[in-house]
Amino acid sequence: MDLVQWPAMLATVIAAWLIAAQSKRWRELGFWCFLLSNALWIAWGWHDHAYALIALQLALAALNIRGARKNEPA
Numbered sequence: 554m555d556l557v558q559w560p561a562m563l564a565t566v567i568a569a570w571l572i573a574a575q576s577k578r579w580r581e582l583g584f585w586c587f588l589l590s591n592a593l594w595i596a597w598g599w600h601d602h603a604y605a606l607i608a609l610q611l612a613l614a615a616l617n618i619r620g621a622r623k624n625e626p627a
Contacts, residue, residue, distance in 0.1 A: 554600040561593035577624060584621035588614060 564586050571583030591614040598606035 554597065557593055557597040557600070561590050561597055564590035564593060580624050581621065584617050584624065587617040591617065
């Protein structure tokens, strides 16, 4: 389970790269990558009893969902 932190980190970096894209489609993919990274960090945090990290990832997931919704045209 300790190895989960590496794909979580990679997904986070890729998501941040994609969110900065000008293309709506790439930004949408970035939000999905962020949600994947949130899930991976939560799994790792649960295993390591890192409850503050879990709380942070839940808050960030909520912000990612908000961002994905705002990315859609009104």
